[in-house]
Each structure stands twice: as structure tokens, then as C-alpha cells.
Amino acid sequence: MNGGAFQRVMFAVYIAIFFLYLLGPLAVMAISAFNTPQYPQVWPIEGLTLDWFGLLLADADMMYGLQTSVWIGLLVVCISVPTGLAGAIVMTQIQSRLRSTYYLIVVSPVLTPGIIIGISTVVFWRQFTTDTGTRFLYDGIALTVLGQSSFISAYCMLIILARLQRFDRVQEEAALDLGASYPQVFRHILLPFLKPALASAAVLAFLSSFENYNTTTFSILSDKTLTTVLAGRVRQGTTPSISALAVLIVGVTILAAIAYEIWKRRADAAAARRQRAALAAEEAELAGEPVPA
Amino acid sequence: MSGPGGLTLVLGLPLAVALIFFALSAYERRTGLISGPGFFQRNGLAVGLYLVIAVGFWAFFVIVLPQLAMVEMSFRPKLPPSQMGGPKDIYTLENYRYFLFGSTTSTASWNWLHIKAFFLTIAVSIAITLLNFAICYPIAFHMAQSASVGRLRILLLLLILPYWVNEILRAFAFRVLLSSGGVINQALMGAGLTAEPIDFLAADVGLYMGLSYAYLLMMVFPLYNAIESLDKNQIEAARDLGAPWWHIHAFIVMPHAKPGIASGCTLVFMLCAGALAAPLVLGGPRTLWFTPIVYDRFYQAFNWPQGAAYAFILLMTCIAFVLLVLKAFRLSLGEITR
Numbered sequence: 001m002n003g004g005a006f007q008r009v010m011f012a013v014y015i016a017i018f019f020l021y022l023l024g025p026l027a028v029m030a031i032s033a034f035n036t037p038q039y040p041q042v043w044p045i046e047g048l049t050l051d052w053f054g055l056l057l058a059d060a061d062m063m064y065g066l067q068t069s070v071w072i073g074l075l076v077v078c079i080s081v082p083t084g085l086a087g088a089i090v091m092t093q094i095q096s097r098l099r100s101t102y103y104l105i106v107v108s109p110v111l112t113p114g115i116i117i118g119i120s121t122v123v124f125w126r127q128f129t130t131d132t133g134t135r136f137l138y139d140g141i142a143l144t145v146l147g148q149s150s151f152i153s154a155y156c157m158l159i160i161l162a163r164l165q166r167f168d169r170v171q172e173e174a175a176l177d178l179g180a181s182y183p184q185v186f187r188h189i190l191l192p193f194l195k196p197a198l199a200s201a202a203v204l205a206f207l208s209s210f211e212n213y214n215t216t217t218f219s220i221l222s223d224k225t226l227t228t229v230l231a232g233r234v235r236q237g238t239t240p241s242i243s244a245l246a247v248l249i250v251g252v253t254i255l256a257a258i259a260y261e262i263w264k265r266r267a268d269a270a271a272a273r274r275q276r277a278a279l280a281a282e283e284a285e286l287a288g289e290p291v292p293a
Numbered sequence: 294m295s296g297p298g299g300l301t302l303v304l305g306l307p308l309a310v311a312l313i314f315f316a317l318s319a320y321e322r323r324t325g326l327i328s329g330p331g332f333f334q335r336n337g338l339a340v341g342l343y344l345v346i347a348v349g350f351w352a353f354f355v356i357v358l359p360q361l362a363m364v365e366m367s368f369r370p371k372l373p374p375s376q377m378g379g380p381k382d383i384y385t386l387e388n389y390r391y392f393l394f395g396s397t398t399s400t401a402s403w404n405w406l407h408i409k410a411f412f413l414t415i416a417v418s419i420a421i422t423l424l425n426f427a428i429c430y431p432i433a434f435h436m437a438q439s440a441s442v443g444r445l446r447i448l449l450l451l452l453i454l455p456y457w458v459n460e461i462l463r464a465f466a467f468r469v470l471l472s473s474g475g476v477i478n479q480a481l482m483g484a485g486l487t488a489e490p491i492d493f494l495a496a497d498v499g500l501y502m503g504l505s506y507a508y509l510l511m512m513v514f515p516l517y518n519a520i521e522s523l524d525k526n527q528i529e530a531a532r533d534l535g536a537p538w539w540h541i542h543a544f545i546v547m548p549h550a551k552p553g554i555a556s557g558c559t560l561v562f563m564l565c566a567g568a569l570a571a572p573l574v575l576g577g578p579r580t581l582w583f584t585p586i587v588y589d590r591f592y593q594a595f596n597w598p599q600g601a602a603y604a605f606i607l608l609m610t611c612i613a614f615v616l617l618v619l620k621a622f623r624l625s626l627g628e629i630t631r
């Protein structure tokens with residue numbers, strides 16, 4: 001099996017190159033965050049320093065941008081998840097002859113370049129707020145939230161739709177037969193079923209909003225978010241404090257991923273324990289008193 | 294869409310569509326095409342209203358009307374506010390003419406700078422899409438068909454990790470990597486391959502690498518999802534029947550993964566052609582890329598109608614590309630956006 005061995009070696013080489021390409025640039029950036037020279041430099045290491053992190057935290061613009069980014073992200077979650085949910089429910093109920101048109105409209109933001117979404121949002125709302133005398137609504141943060149919601153709602157809808165398609169209508173009918181009202185079915189049957197999808201949609205919505213640049217740079221007007229401040233910094237010239245920011249972001253994410261993993265394992269273990277306990281109780285019951293025929 | 298006429302349209306269109314919607318539903322009910330409870334009966338009044346308002350606002354005020362407003366603006370001249378609605382405020386193709394022929398005062402017959410930037414953007418985006426497909430297909434196949442569970446988890450984690458870092462920082466990493474004092478140039482000079490540092494950024498190598506890097510994940514995941522649903526037995530069967538490895542890929546795996554391939558390609562193309570961060574960070578002053586030109590129409594030249602026209606050209610190109618891919622792969626839109 002010489003050919004097989006050769007293929008395996010080739011594949012290992014390919015994987016190595018792939019991940020070198022994928023992770024190399026990040027590693028380079030990470031090292032430059034701790035190196036002393038003014039310009040981000042990897043080699044030679046002239047000395048270890050944490051100054052760049054201090055410089056980053058003292059950067060007022062950057063901190064302000066971070067704050068706006070977080071606010072916008074939270075607002076986008078609050079709008080996109082309910083909108084995506086509504087979009088997914090309507091998709092399952094709309095008349096079949098309208099479905100493809102409806103689908104085309106609500107999925108189109110996913111396939112539209114971000115800058116076009118940003119441009120159209122600004123153009124429309126400038127005109128609309130002028131015409132209706134609500135110029136105070138023509139605000140960078142409001143427009144950014146609207147612009148980002150257009151495609152982030154579509155992401156959320158696709159995530160929720162995937163789970164909704166596995167929903168068993170029989171559950172709904174059973175609840176209705178037992179006397180539940182329609183709002184009760186929505187609240188107590190459908191929403192709990194969709195909870196995992198809603199949670200992942202919320203996480204995805206926040207992250208996509210937080211790191212969005214293309215739409216934001218148009219719709220933010222004179223305000224600024226972390227990404228627009230960053231873009232300005234990078235264009236002016238580069239300092240290792242930008243590398244330091246990347247290190248912080250990756251660090252926070254890895255910690256969050258580990259925390260989530262631990263929490264999930266605990267939750268799984270707890271669920272498994274509960275199930276075992278319930279099973280044991282049921283068996284005890286069955287053994288104790290015979291089931292009436 | 295200015296003045297009271299525009300406003301009527303803005304408010305009237307959603308209303309008209311809602312009316313058509315309910316009329317159609319009433320008609321279908323009467324002719325017996327649909328049965329069962331009606332919309333509000335099925336959802337209850339409160340939830341029903343929430344659905345209608347949320348979807349209505351999203352579809353009209355966030356998606357359709359802004360796009361229409363942009364297209365409409367692209368056919369208007371650039372005027373100072375005092376002349377808006379005046380006799381000069383007429384529909385015109387001036388902004389599109391400018392894209393092709395440039396300023397009326399210039400002597401050149403064609404607006405070569407913008408046209409070249411446009412076609413270069415399209416060509417490079419297509420090239421990067423194909424390159425990313427070639428890079429990602431083997432790993433997606435490996436992950437979907439032959440990796441063990443533990444290995445798969447590690448690979449997924451490693452793949453996702455770079456994408457927690459935002460687009461600008463990823464581009465910045467390439468700048469650090471490729472700059473004249475950067476690691477690559479140091480390595481090249483250390484190995485004696487070149488005496489002078491190579492200016493990768495001015496040659497746009499940095500930009501193209503950065504773009505390809507930025508959207509790798511958008512190719513891997515659709516491919517992985519599509520290949521994963523292929524029954525392993527089919528590959529086994531083909532192998533037992535003596536098919537060479539490339540036959541297996543060309544005639545079994547790829548046809549099965551068609552929706553994934555199409556969706557990965559459209560995503561990567563669209564993101565590349567619309568990328569703004571990478572050209573800003575990795576492009577030199579002489580870099581030709583279309584999106585920074587669009588940006589400059591808005592915030593350097595302050596000619597919004599012209600910017601809208603340029604944006605519309607870009608949008609049309611992306612739509613054409615999506616349709617072309619769908620046609621070439623004989624797929625429907627629903628199959629690639631899963």
C-alpha cells in the first residue's frame with residue numbers, strides 16, 4: 001500500500017499548510033502585541049512588554065467605539081431575533097404561491113453586499129425622516145441598527161426555520177384539544193421548542209453585528225463603532241496596540257467558548273441524572289403496584 | 294422619492310401589498326384551495342399582529358423600500374438642497390454615463406479608471422472564489438467523510454477561531470505579515486532568495502491573499518454540510534467497483550454537494566466583490582478595487598446619486614452572478630441558502 005501511504009503524507013502536508021495559512025497570520029499578530037518595537041514586529045524579539053495593552057485601554061476613541069458597538073449589538077439582537085422568528089413562522093404559514101416571492105425578498109439581504117445595504121439604508125431614511133419631519137431619528141446608531149438588522153434578521157430566520165421544520169404539529173393539536181388557547185400554544189409549546197435555535201440566533205446576531213464593518217461604515221454617519229475606529233487607526237499607520245486588541249478579542253472568545261463547554265457538559269450531566277432518576281422512580285412505581293388493566 | 298408623492302408610495306406600497314395578500318387568501322378560501330383556520334384564528338390576535346407588523350416592517354422598511362430608494366436616487370442629478378424638486382430635478386442617466394465616459398470636462402473618451410477597477414474586481418473575485426474552492430474542498434471532504442468525532446471537533450474549533458477576530462484585524466494581520474520588514478520578507482531575505490524586500494502590498498498580493506483568507510470559512514462550511522449528507526456507502530460502492538479517486542469526486546461527491554458548492558461560491562464571490570475592509574487596509578494608493586470608489590463617491594465627492602448608481606451597478610453584477618451560478622448548477626435559490 002505504498003500509494004496509500006503517499007496519499008496520507010500528502011494529505012498531512014496539505015492540512016499543515018492549510019492551518020499554517022489559517023492561523024499563521026494570527027500568531028504573527030499575537031507575537032507582535034508583546035514585542036517592544038513601535039511598528040508591529042515579530043522578529044527579532046527585542047523585549048517583552050504589556051505597554052501596548054495599556055495604550056489600548058487608554059485610547060478614548062477605541063473605548064467609546066467599543067461601547068457603541070456593544071449597544072448596537074444588543075439592540076440588533078433585540079430586533080433581529082423576534083423579527084427572524086416572525087419571518088420563520090410566516091414562512092411556514094404563507095400561501096404556497098406567495099412563498100417563493102416572500103422567500104426571495106427576505107433572503108435577499110444575505111446575498112446583497114454589505115455596503116449596498118448600508119447605502120440604501122442611509123439614502124432611504126434620510127429622505128423618509130426629512131419628509132415626515134422626524135429628522136431626529138436620522139441618527140448613526142439608529143440607522144446602523146436598522147441596516148444590520150436587515151441581513152442579521154435573515155440569518156436568524158434561517159437558523160430558526162431549520163428548527164421549525166422539525167416541529168411536530170401534533171404537539172400543537174394535542175395542546176389545542178386539551179383546551180389551550182392559541183397564544184398559550186405559542187408561549188408554552190412553540191417558544192420552548194425553539195429555545196435552542198433562538199439562543200444560537202441571538203449569539204450569532206450579536207457577533208455579526210459586533211464585527212460588521214461594510215454596512216456600519218456607511219450607516220454610522222458621524223458616530224463611531226469599534227470597527228470604524230479600528231479602520232481609521234489601521235489606515236493612519238499601525239501600532240502594536242491594534243495587535244493587542246486582536247489578542248484580547250481572541251482571548252475573551254476562547255474563555256467564553258471554554259465556559260460554554262463546561263456549562264453545557266454540566267447541563268447535559270444534570271439532564272442525564274434527572275432522566276435516570278425519573279426512570280428509576282417509574283420502575284419503582286411499576287414494581288410496587290401493578291398497572292391497572 | 295422626495296416630496297409628498299414619495300411619501301404616499303412609501304406608506305401606500307405596504308398597505309397595497311397587505312390588501313392583495315388578504316384578498317388572495319380570501320379568494321383561495323372561497324375556492325377551497327386552502328382549508329383550516331385563518332391566519333389570525335390560527336395564531337391568535339396578539340401573535341398574529343406581532344407577525345404581521347414584524348415581517349411587514351422588516352420586508353418593506355428595512356429591505357425593499359431602501360433598495361428602491363437607492364435605485365431611484367441613482368437616476369437623479371446631484372443638486373443643492375435649494376433646487377431639489379425644482380425644474381432641474383428630473384430623471385437622468387447622467388450617473389451611469391459618468392461611470393462609462395467620465396466627467397464631461399475630461400478629454401479621455403472612456404472612464405478607464407472606474408471601468409478597469411470594476412472589471413478587475415469582478416475577475417479577481419471570480420479567481421479568488423475558484424481558488425478558495427480548490428483550497429477548501431479537500432479539508433471539507435476530510436471533515437465530512439473520514440475524520441473521527443474528536444478530530445472533527447478540533448478541526449472545527451481551529452477553523453472557527455480566526456473568525457472571532459474581525460475583518461479589519463484579519464487584514465491587519467496580513468499587513469504585519471507581508472510588510473517590507475515583515476516575517477515573510479525576512480524569511481525570503483534570510484534564505485537568500487531576494488536581496489531587497491519585496492513590496493507585496495503595492496503589488497496587491499497582500500490584498501488578494503487577505504481576501505482569500507477572509508472568506509475561507511464561507512466556503513468550508515457550505516461544502517462540509519453538503520458533503521456530510523452523502524452516504525458513505527456510495528463511495529465504498531464506487532471504490533469496490535474500481536472507480537479511481539478522481540472519478541469518485543467528479544461523479545459522486547461533487548454532484549451530491551452541488552448546492553453546497555453553489556452556495557459557497559456565491560457567498561465568497563459576493564463578499565469579495567463587496568469587500569471594503571481588506572482593500573482599505575491592504576490596498577496601496579494605486580490599488581484598483583471597486584468598493585473604495587463607491588465609498589469615495591459618498592464621503593469624498595459627496596455625490597450621493599452617483600454613489601447610488603455605482604452601488605446599483607455592483608448589486609446588479611452580484612445578482613447576475615447568483616443567477617448564473619444557479620443556472621449553471623440547475624438549482625433553485627432555496628437550495629443554496631440553507
